[in-house]
Amino acid sequence: MENFGYTVIVPFLLFISFLLIGLAGGKFKPALSGIAGTFSVLVCTVVSYITAFSYFSGAGLVNDVYQKIIPYNTEWMRFTDKLVINMGILLDPISVMMLVVISTVSLMVHIYSLGYMKGDSGYSRYFSFLSLFTFSMIGLVISTNIFQTYVFWELVGVSSYLLIGHYYQKPSAVSASKKAFVVTRFADLGFLLGILILSNITGTFDYSILTDPNGSALTQGSAISFMGLSVMTWALILVFMGCAGKSAMFPLHIWLPDAMEGPTPVSALIHAATMVVAGVFLVARLFPLYALSAPAALHLVGYVGAFTSLFAAIIACTQTDIKRILAFSTISQIGLMMLALGVSDFGGEKGLGYMASMFHLFNHAMFKALLFLCAGSVIHAVHSNEMNGMGGLRKFMPVTHITFLVACLAIAGIPPFSGFFSKDEILVAAYEKDFLLFIVSMIIAGLTAFYMFRLYFSVFWNKASDYKTAPHESPLNMAVPLMFLAFASLITGFIPFSKFVTADGKGFETHIHWGIALPAVGIALAGIFTAMVIYKKESDLPQRIKASLGSLYSLVYKKFYIDEIYIFITKKIIFNGISTPVAWFDRKVVDNTMNGIAAVTNFVSVKIKSFQSGQLQQYAYVMVSGMIIIILFVLYLWNK
C-alpha cells in the first residue's frame, strides 16, 4: 500500500496561502495575491489528482476493497485517553472524490475570479478568504474524526460568512451573511450535541472505529432508548440536524437563497458545489452508523431530502432572480442526494443509493458550479440579477450560452450529459426501496427540467431587452473555466462510479435501467418543452399563467412565507419576547433588588440618625432611662 504522506501539502499550503494573503495582502499589488492564491490551489489540484489517480488505480485497494488510509494523524487536543481530537488525513473513496471535486471547482473559481473580481477594492481579502475556505473544506472532508469535522465545519461556516459578506457596505449582504451564520450555527448546536451523545455512547470520536461496519460502535447505545427511539438514533438525528443546516434542508434552508448576496464565484464554490454538500458528505461519512444502527434516522434523512427537494423545485419555478433560481435548484438537488442516501442500504449492490448520491454529488458540483459561473458572466455583462431584464443574450455571449445549455441539459438529466447517469441511479435506488420517494423524484426531475429551461429561455432567447451598453462575452480567464466545466459535465457521467465509490468499499457493476431512464427522460423533455412553449418567445403566456394561479402563485413566489416565519421567530420571539424582557428584568428586577438592598440600608440609616439629635438632655434622658431599665432588670434577676 502506498503511503500518501504527500497529501499533507494540500491543507498546509492552503493555510499558508491564507495567512500570507490575509496578513500581507494589503502590501501586495492586488493581482499578485490573486495569482498566489490561484497558484496554491493549482498545486493542490495537481496533488489531489495524483492522489485520486493512485488511490483508485489500486494503491487504495486491498482484496478488492478500498481501504481507509490515514497517512497523517496528529493529536490536537486530548480530553481523555480515548476522547482525542486528532488532526489528520483520512483517505477513502469519498474523501478522495471530494478532494478532486473541491480542488477542481476551487481552481476554476479562482481562475474565474481573477477576471470577475478585477478592480474590486477587497481583491486580496477575497482571495485570502477563498484560500481559507478551500483549506477548511478540504480539512473537513479529510477529517479522521468527527470532532475534526466539527472544527472544520465551523471554519467553512465562518469562511462562508466572510465571503457572503464580501460587499460589506451593502446592508443586504451583511444581513444575508449574518443569517447564514446564525442559521447554520443553530444547526451546529444539534451537531455538537449529536457528537457529545455519540462520543458518550461509543467512547470515541474516531471515524475508523465509529464507522467500522463490524465494530462495536454500531451496537452500543441502541439498547438505551429515549422517547421510543434508541439513543444512537437520537444522536444521529441531531447530527443530521447539523447536516440539514449546512446543506440547507427544510426548514433550515432559508439562509441559502439569501447567501446569493455574495460574489457569484463564491456562490459557485461554496453555495453550490462544495460547502452545501458537506451535509450529504457527513451523512455518507457516518453511513454505516445510519444504515446499520439507526435506520429510523436514515428514513428521516430520506424523507427530509425528498420533501425539501420537491419544495425547493416548486419555489424555483416562480423566482425571477437568476441566482435565487439556481440556489433553489441547489437545495432541490441536495435534497435529491439526501433522498438517495435515505433509500440506500449498506453493503454491495444494496448500497446503490449511497453510490448514486455520491455520483450525483460529483456531477452536481461540476454542472452547478458551471451554472453559477455562467450566471456570473451574465451578471457581469448585464449588471443585474433580474431575469426579467434579460433576454436574447445568446447573440452577445456565445460561449456562456453554449456552456449554460450544457449545464442545463446535465441538470435536467438528458443523456449523454452527466446528470442523466446519476439521476438514473437515484431513481433506480428509490424504485427498489420506496415507491413514494420514487414518484417524488420523478416529479422533481420534471420540475427541474422545467425551471432550468425557463431560466435558460428567458435569459438567452426571448426578446432582447434594450441594454444600455451592449453585453459582451467575458474575458478569456472567465471563459476557460466555463469551457472546462462544460467539458466535465459532458464526460463525468461516463465514469464507472460504482466501481470506486461504494458504501463498503467494494465495487460493483451498474448499468442503465432503460425501463426507468426512458420515462424519466420523457418527463424531463416534457418539462423542457413546456418551458420552451412558455418562455422561448416573448408572449403574455407567463402573465396569464401567473394570473390564473392567483394566490397559489404568490404563496410559492413568497417561498411559502418561511422567511416571514423566521423573522417572526427572531424579531418577535427572540428579540422582543425573550431578550428585551431579560434585559428589562436584569435592569429593573435583579439590579433594582441590589439597589433596593442599598436603599434599605440607606433608609434605616436615615431613620436611625435622628437618634443623634445633638440634644444633650435627650442623650442624658436615654442614658438615665436605660440605666433604670438595666437596674430594674438586674434586680429582677437578683430576686428570682
Next chain:
Amino acid sequence: MIEGIQLEFFLILGTLVFFIGIYGFLTRKNLITMLMSAELILNAVNINFVAFNKYLYPENLEGQFFALFIIAIAATEVAVAVSIIISLYRRIKSIDVEKVNEMKY
C-alpha cells in the same frame, strides 16, 4: 453614729437630692442650672459616701477621702463647664441647651 438618726435617713436624703439633680438636669434648659443640677448629683453621692463610711466602716476613712476627691473634681468640672458655657455664649449668644445641637449627626 449619731443618736436618733439612722443610716436610712441619710440614704433617703441622698436619693432625694440625686433625683432632684437628675430631674433638674433633664428638664432645665439653662446650662447653668443644668450644671447646678449636676453638682446636686455629685453631692448626693458625697452624702452617701460619708454616711456609709460613718455607719458601716467607722474605722476606715476611704469614704470621706472619696467625698473630698469628688468635691475637688466637681470644682474643676465647674471651671471647665463654665468656661465652655461662656465660650458657647460668645458664639451663639445664648446658654439655652436646646440651641446647642452641634453634635447632631
Next chain:
Amino acid sequence: MDILTLLLIVPVLTVIAIIISRTQNQIRMSAAVGMGIQLIQTVNLIFAYLAERRNGNIDDMLFVKSWMWFKSFNIQFSIGVDGISVALIALTGIVIFTGVLTSWKVDNLSKEFFISLIVLTTGVFGFFISLDLFTMFLFFELAVIPMYLLIGVWGSGPKEYAAMKLTLMLMGASALLLLGILGLYVNSSAAPGGLMTFNIIELSKLNIPIEVQRIFFPMLFIGFGVLGALFPFHTWSPDGHSSAPTAVSMLHAGVLMKMGGYGCLRVAMFLMPDAANEMGWIFIVLTSISVVYGAFGAIVQKDLKYINAYSSVSHCGLVLFAILMSDKISTNGAVLQMISHGLMTALFFALIGMIYERTHTRDIRFMGGLMKVIPFLAVGYMIAGLASLGLPGLSGFVAEMNIFVGAFQHADTFHRIATVVVCSSIVITAVYILRVVATLLLGPVKNNDFNLIKDAIWFERATVVILIIAIAGIGMAPMWLSDFISNSLNPIINKLSMIK
C-alpha cells in the same frame, strides 16, 4: 530573591519609580517598563515551572515559600504556584502590560492613575500566588479597593454610582469570604484547642465535617461567585464595566473576574468537596441561568460595553458552571475559559476604548461601517468577536469544547439537561456577536465625521497584536496549555472524585 516574591516586588518598585517620576512621559515609561519586566517575569515563570516539572518535581505546588507573619493566629505569608496559577499569572502579565499600553494617553492625574492600576495588579498577582487564605484575602481586598478610585475618578458616565455599586457589592462578597475563611480556620485544628491554620494545602488534607461545609461552602462560593458574575449577583458588571476607563475594564473583566473562578475552584471546591457535591446543583442551576441569561441580555443592548459586560456574565458563568461539574475535562475547560475569556475580553475592551476615543460614542445605533474607516481596529474587533463565539482556531473554541465534553461525561439527567441548556449559548452568542459586528463594523459609513478618523497608532496596534497572538496561539495549539493545566488539576479532582 526567588521568582514568586519578585512578582510582588517589581510592581512595588514600579510604583516607587512612578512616584519619583516628574513628567508624563517618565510616568508612563516607568509603568510600561515595569509591567514589561513583569510580563517577562511571568514568561520566565512558565519556563521555570516547566523546567522544574521536567526535572521530576511532582509536588502539587512548586516554589513554595513560607514566612510566619502573625504567630499567635498562625497566619503565614505562604506562596507557591501550580499550573493553574501560573497560567493565570501569565494572563495577568499580558493583560496588565497591554492595559498600560492602552492607557498611554491618560493625562488627567496620570501619576495617581498608574499607581492605582499597579497597586491593583499587585493585589492580583499576590492573590494568585498565595497559599494562605488570610493573605489571599488581603490581596483580594488590595485588588478591589483601587478599583473604586479608578472608576470613580477616571471613569465616564455615572461613574460615582458605578464605582460605589461595584465596590459595595464586592465588599459584601468580601464579608462573606471573610466569614467563610474564618469558618474554615476555626474548624481546622485536628483536636479542640490545637493549632489552627489558614494554609490551603494543610486545609486540603483535613476532613472538615460536612455540617461545617454546608454552612461555609455557599458563603465562599457566593463570595467568589460575585466576582465571577454569578447570577443574580452580576449587576455590578454592566455598570462597572461601562463606567470604567479602558485599562480598568480590561483588567477587571480580564483578570479580576478570573479571581472569582480561581477562588471558587481553589478554595470553595477544593477545600469543601462534600458540600460541593451535595449543594452543587443549586449553583449549577444559577450558573446555567447566568450563561443563557447573560447571552440573551446581550442581544438587545445598545452600548458596546454593556454588550460586553453581559457577554462576560455569560462566559464567566460558563467558567463557574464547568468548575461545578467537578469533572477533570470540564475543570480543565474552566481554566482554559478563564484564560481565553481574559484575553478576548481584554481585547474587546481595549478595542472599544480605542473606538470610543475616535467616535465619541459607544451607542451602536449611531455607528456603522467602521470597517471602511478603521480597518485595523475593525478586523481586531471581528477576531475578538469570532473568538468569543467559539470559532475553532481561536481560544474560545478550545475552552468551550472542553467544558461541554467534560460536562457531558456525567451520566445523570440533571447534569445533561444543564449541559444542553448551556450548549445552546453558542447560538445566542453568535446572534449578539454578529449583530454587533454587523451594525458596528459593516454596512455603509453612518456618520460623515467617521470618514475623518484615523486608524490605530503604534501602542494600540501593539496591544491588539499581542492579544490576538495569544488568542490564536492557544486556539491553534491547545495541547501545551491544556497539558500544563490538567496535570495540576489532579489533586483537586482526586479530592472531588473521592466523594462519589
